[in-house]
Amino acid sequence: MLMRGGTSKGAYFLAEDLPADPAARDDLLLRVMGSPDPRQIDGLGGAHPLTSKVAVVSRSRDGQADVDYLFLQIGVDQATVTDRQNCGNLLAGVGQFAVERGLVVAGEESTSVRVRMVNSGGHAITTFPTAGGRVVYTGTTEISGVPGRAAPVTIGFERGSAPLLPTGRARDTVAGTPVTCVDNGMPTVLIAAAALQVTGYEDPGDLEENVTLNERLHEIRLAAGELMGLGDVSATTVPKLTLLAPPAHGGTVMTRTFIPVRCHPAIGVLGAASVAAGLRLTGGVGQGVARLPAHDDDPLRIEHPTGFLDVEAVVDTDGPAPAAHRTAVVRTARKIFDGTVHPRPAAPPRDLPAVPHSVRSR
Numbered sequence: 001m002l003m004r005g006g007t008s009k010g011a012y013f014l015a016e017d018l019p020a021d022p023a024a025r026d027d028l029l030l031r032v033m034g035s036p037d038p039r040q041i042d043g044l045g046g047a048h049p050l051t052s053k054v055a056v057v058s059r060s061r062d063g064q065a066d067v068d069y070l071f072l073q074i075g076v077d078q079a080t081v082t083d084r085q086n087c088g089n090l091l092a093g094v095g096q097f098a099v100e101r102g103l104v105v106a107g108e109e110s111t112s113v114r115v116r117m118v119n120s121g122g123h124a125i126t127t128f129p130t131a132g133g134r135v136v137y138t139g140t141t142e143i144s145g146v147p148g149r150a151a152p153v154t155i156g157f158e159r160g161s162a163p164l165l166p167t168g169r170a171r172d173t174v175a176g177t178p179v180t181c182v183d184n185g186m187p188t189v190l191i192a193a194a195a196l197q198v199t200g201y202e203d204p205g206d207l208e209e210n211v212t213l214n215e216r217l218h219e220i221r222l223a224a225g226e227l228m229g230l231g232d233v234s235a236t237t238v239p240k241l242t243l244l245a246p247p248a249h250g251g252t253v254m255t256r257t258f259i260p261v262r263c264h265p266a267i268g269v270l271g272a273a274s275v276a277a278g279l280r281l282t283g284g285v286g287q288g289v290a291r292l293p294a295h296d297d298d299p300l301r302i303e304h305p306t307g308f309l310d311v312e313a314v315v316d317t318d319g320p321a322p323a324a325h326r327t328a329v330v331r332t333a334r335k336i337f338d339g340t341v342h343p344r345p346a347a348p349p350r351d352l353p354a355v356p357h358s359v360r361s362r
Helices: 022-033 094-100 205-209 211-227 268-278
Strands: 002-005 008-013 053-061 067-076 110-117 122-131 154-157 172-174 177-183 185-190 241-244 253-258 300-304 307-316 322-335
Touching: 008 253, 022 053, 022 067, 053 253, 067 094, 067 241, 094 322, 122 268, 172 211, 177 211, 177 268, 185 211, 185 268, 205 253, 211 241, 211 300, 241 268, 241 300, 268 307, 268 322, 300 322
Parallel strands: 008 053, 067 110, 185 241, 253 300
Antiparallel strands: 002 008, 002 322, 053 067, 110 122, 122 154, 154 322, 172 177, 177 185, 241 253, 300 307, 307 322
């Protein structure tokens, strides 16, 4: 099933419809999405990391969850498949997919699905409208970066076991630059845009073409990855880097996020959750840049290149270390296509013809 979740788009599969062996599964998904090819002309991918994603869903054996959700980021121009991160945007469609595939029974007016995010072990609850045992996709909710309106999906994230501050500090100096390393569902490095001699209001394409900026960001990301306990991140998509600038449209902060090379035309759900939590930290690089709401339980409006995302982020500072107490966002999702995908044939053994096959999305 091809679905838009939030500001991303991806292929959703039942785990049982994919090979159990991870290597065989990854090879198949590369051929399904048309990678490696910058246009992904021979597959489902949309020639951008935000449209080259896969959700693998199954019934959960975890007593705290209804379904398990494994997110896989498929490389566009490289033959890579990584499970090193979550995706909160595709998460917005997991509950609906579970209902569509009979993993969860729909409620009369709304349905809440408890999701275990396999990539991190964290849990979330997604709630969306249903009627007559079917998912309702139409509605009046608008989200930035997506044309039209759709039914709302509320995503509440449970407090995770991972430390909010991977380095144990609200501020570090990495490659000569002050940063805040935070993980509220997505390992993220916050940087004041001014510290890198940019405004933070530039068009994403212009930032991608800024060679000096990209060299600095690459240096910071590699060093921050080590500092955050992620090891060598040269071949991974985490941590993300988010530049912060004062809000331009009455929100809390303006952002430009690198994922990790391309500049996001909006912002990821979990990335925004990490930004919001990071802005709540005393001593973080967001102080003096962000304009926080008057009350701790008021949502933070995270501005991005195509609009904004409101995030409820409450941080508990009473314990020995700051911890995310509650995080919630509202997204939308829509089923685009349900049917059969015909992958590009596997590379045949030498001197043997290829045998085409297809994967049935039931």
